Amino acid sequence: MHFLWAFLVGGAICVIGQLMFDVVKLTPAHTMATLVVAGAVIDGLGFYEPLVDFAGAGATIPITSFGNALVHGALTEYYRDGWIGVITGIFDLTSAGISAAIIFSFLAALVVRPKG
Amino acid sequence: MNDGMATKTGSKYKKMTMSPQEYQTYAKTREPARSVPQNCLRAFLVGGLICTLGQAVQDFFAYAFGMTQQEAGNPTVAVMIMISVVLTCLGIYDKIAQWAGAGTAVPVTGFANSMCSAALEHRSEGLVLGVGGNMFKLAGSVIVYGTVAAFFIGIIYMALGLEGH
Numbered sequence: 001m002h003f004l005w006a007f008l009v010g011g012a013i014c015v016i017g018q019l020m021f022d023v024v025k026l027t028p029a030h031t032m033a034t035l036v037v038a039g040a041v042i043d044g045l046g047f048y049e050p051l052v053d054f055a056g057a058g059a060t061i062p063i064t065s066f067g068n069a070l071v072h073g074a075l076t077e078y079y080r081d082g083w084i085g086v087i088t089g090i091f092d093l094t095s096a097g098i099s100a101a102i103i104f105s106f107l108a109a110l111v112v113r114p115k116g
Numbered sequence: 117m118n119d120g121m122a123t124k125t126g127s128k129y130k131k132m133t134m135s136p137q138e139y140q141t142y143a144k145t146r147e148p149a150r151s152v153p154q155n156c157l158r159a160f161l162v163g164g165l166i167c168t169l170g171q172a173v174q175d176f177f178a179y180a181f182g183m184t185q186q187e188a189g190n191p192t193v194a195v196m197i198m199i200s201v202v203l204t205c206l207g208i209y210d211k212i213a214q215w216a217g218a219g220t221a222v223p224v225t226g227f228a229n230s231m232c233s234a235a236l237e238h239r240s241e242g243l244v245l246g247v248g249g250n251m252f253k254l255a256g257s258v259i260v261y262g263t264v265a266a267f268f269i270g271i272i273y274m275a276l277g278l279e280g281h
Contacts, residue, residue: 002171003168003171003172006164006167006168006170006171007164007165007167007168008164009167010163010164010166010167010168010170010223011159011160011161011163011164011167011219012160013163013222014159014160014162014163014164014218014219014221014222014223015156015159015160015163015218016222017159017163017218017221017222018152018155018156018158018159018160018217018218018219019152019156020218021155021217021218022152022155022156023152028221028254029254029257029258030257031218031221031222032221032222032226032227032257032258033257033258033260033261033262035222036258036261036262036265037261037262037265039262040262040265040266040269041265041269043269044269044272044273052186052189056171056174056185057167057168057170057171057173057174057189057192058164058167058168058171060170060174060189060192060193061166061167061170061192061193061196061223061224061225062163062167062222062223062224063222063223063224063226063227063258064222065189065224066224066227066258066262067262067265067266070262070263070265070266071265071266071269071270073266074266074267074269074270075269075270075273078270078273078274083274085270086267086270086271086274087267090263090266090267090270091263093190095190096190096191096193096194097190097193097194097197097224097227098259099194100193100194100197100198100228101197101201101227101228101231101232101255102231102251104197104198104201104228104232105201105228105231105232105234105235105251106235106247106251108201108204108205108232108235108236109232109235109236109239109243109247110243112205112236
């Protein structure tokens with residue numbers, strides 16, 4: 001059952017992105033930046049975690065979850081360490097995504113010849 | 117003076133040079149029509165499938181390593197990024213992306229795809245200036261705006277003295 005919700009919610013977030021491409025005529029970079037900020041604001045309001053509980057990977061795989069994770073890390077460390085946590089905690093939870101993307105992309109650039 | 121397309125009274129040959137504006141309007145009439153509902157359906161299907169695959173990976177981590185769904189989220193993202201990088205290297209991701217539009221761009225795999233293709237594209241400029249300097253060309257805006265937004269939300273929480281979640 002949770003596969004169905006992951007499919008539906010993840011698909012719906014992608015449709016929002018597609019509408020921003022086609023209807024609002026934003027560039028991909030503007031769309032992604034907007035979605036990340038939206039994810040951050042939604043988590044700030046406390047609604048992203050219920051969505052993750054409900055939709056699982058449907059909420060954690062779209063780029064909105066990146067904004068969610070940034071806010072989450074900042075707030076978690078803020079409550080643990082005080083005001084400095086806002087700065088030190090931001091990349092706490094997103095480390096996996098950013099590090100993996102950097103490392104794998106770099107290794108790819110070392111070994112792969114560009115296509116087309 | 118007869119600009120662009122030949123008129124009926126003019127010669128039967130078209131003038132071969134067009135101004136950029138004329139070319140734009142001409143190209144638009146020749147583009148295959150992609151309707152918004154069709155694009156949305158494709159984005160929905162592919163985006164949904166990527167998230168379903170992510171859910172399967174997440175379940176695997178939860179099952180194999182006894183993690184909670186929350187804990188399994190981070191390694192899942194790493195695995196999805198690895199898959200995306202491999203597919204990008206093989207040129208497959210961009211083929212899917214042409215069909216799926218936002219369906220491949222919005223998931224975190226699209227983020228990895230943009231970094232990997234930037235890295236590959238600028239490889240010829242060298243490892244430091246090319247790969248190192250251009251990797252975040254497209255992905256950078258996501259990180260910058262996400263970080264700035266998270267910072268301000270943290271400040272707002274601090275100013276209002278709100279409890280965390």
